[in-house]
Amino acid sequence: MMLSRLLNRLEVLTGVAVSCTGTLLGLLPNDGPFCRMRLSYWRMRGYHFGDDSVIFRNVYFLGKVTMGRSCAISNNCFLNGGEEGIDIGDYVMIGPGSTVVAFNHGFADCGIPMIKQPFEHARVVMGDDIWIGANCTVTAGVRIGTGSIVGANSAVTKDVPPFAIVGGVPARVIGSRKATKVEQNGDGV
Numbered sequence: 001m002m003l004s005r006l007l008n009r010l011e012v013l014t015g016v017a018v019s020c021t022g023t024l025l026g027l028l029p030n031d032g033p034f035c036r037m038r039l040s041y042w043r044m045r046g047y048h049f050g051d052d053s054v055i056f057r058n059v060y061f062l063g064k065v066t067m068g069r070s071c072a073i074s075n076n077c078f079l080n081g082g083e084e085g086i087d088i089g090d091y092v093m094i095g096p097g098s099t100v101v102a103f104n105h106g107f108a109d110c111g112i113p114m115i116k117q118p119f120e121h122a123r124v125v126m127g128d129d130i131w132i133g134a135n136c137t138v139t140a141g142v143r144i145g146t147g148s149i150v151g152a153n154s155a156v157t158k159d160v161p162p163f164a165i166v167g168g169v170p171a172r173v174i175g176s177r178k179a180t181k182v183e184q185n186g187d188g189v
Contacts, residue, residue: 030056030057030075032054035054035055035056036054038055038056038059039053039054039055042055042061045061047061047065047066047067048066048067049066049067049071050067050068050069050070050071050090051069051070052069052070053067053068053069053070053071053072053073054071054072054073055073056072056073056074056075056077056096057075057076058075058076059073059074059075059076059077059078059079060077060078060079061079061080061081062078062079062080062081062082063080063081063082063083063085063086063102064081064082064083064084064085064086064102065079065080065081065085065086065088066085066086066087066088067088067092068088068089068090068091068092068128069090069091070090070091071088071090071091071092071093071094072092072093072094073094074093074094074095074096074097074098074134075096075097076096076097077094077096077097077098077099077100078098078099078100078101079094079099079100079101080100080101080102080103081102081124082101082102082103082119082121082140083102083103083121084102084103084121084122084123084124084140085102085123085124086100086102086123086124086125086126087123087124087125087126088126089126089127089128089129089130089146090128090129091128091129091130092126092128092129092130092131092132093130093131093132094132094136095131095132095133095134095135095136095152096134096135097134097135098132098133098134098135098136098137098138099136099137099138100124100137100138101124101137101138101139101140102121102122102123102124102140102141103119103120103121103122103140104119104120104122104139104140105117105119105120106118106119106120120140121140122140122141123141124138124139124140124141124142124143125142125143125144126138126143126144127143127144127145127146127147127148127162128146128147129146129147130144130146130147130148130149130150131148131149131150132144132150133149133150133151133152133153133154134152134153135152135153136150136151136152136153136154136155136156137154137155137156138150138156139155139156139157142156142157142158142159142160143159143160144156144159144160145159145160145161145162145163145164146162146163147162147163147177148160148161148162148163148164148165148166148177149164149165149166149177150166150167150171151165151166151167151168151171151174152167153169154166154167154168154169154171155168155169155170155171156170156171157170157171158170158171160173161173163176163177163178164176164177165177
């Protein structure tokens with residue numbers, strides 16, 4: 001009985017120490033060594049993140065999240081893969097203050113308060129070479145195609161085609177990276 005209580009307390013203290021380490025790492029500057037330390041910390045916590053990726057200050061992960069190589073997650077981002085997960089390809093940039101979640105609150109039954117309804121989980125998939133601007137939200141079930149750009153302050157609630165430029169709330173296609181300068185500017189300049 002005594003040994004069991006001691007082991008239980010040790011387990012709690014270990015959890016607190018790991019959590020405190022993550023918090024302290026989150027406060028350190030965005031210099032290369034500290035970004036690499038944060039990457040190592042999250043790998044130690046069981047996350048599969050590719051080589052040469054950078055995690056800036058105050059970034060938090062929950063649930064299933066995988067990330068390819070040479071990605072950058074900027075300051076103050078929150079990614080929660082829940083049960084279904086978030087799959088991030090290679091060379092993806094996520095701007096500061098962005099949120100990516102692989103679940104939504106249930107709201108189908110008006111006779112039950114929404115807080116009491118089960119979550120609706122759906123995987124989020126991001127291709128390669130994507131730029132998500134600052135303060136964006138990406139919701140459950142969304143697929144963002146390779147080469148896409150999501151403009152700052154956008155809410156992505158539907159799939160984004162490859163090489164599309166999207167923006168707004170909700171985000172809609174406003175351009176293409178494959179378009180010519182005439183198509184993008186309208187004046188050929």
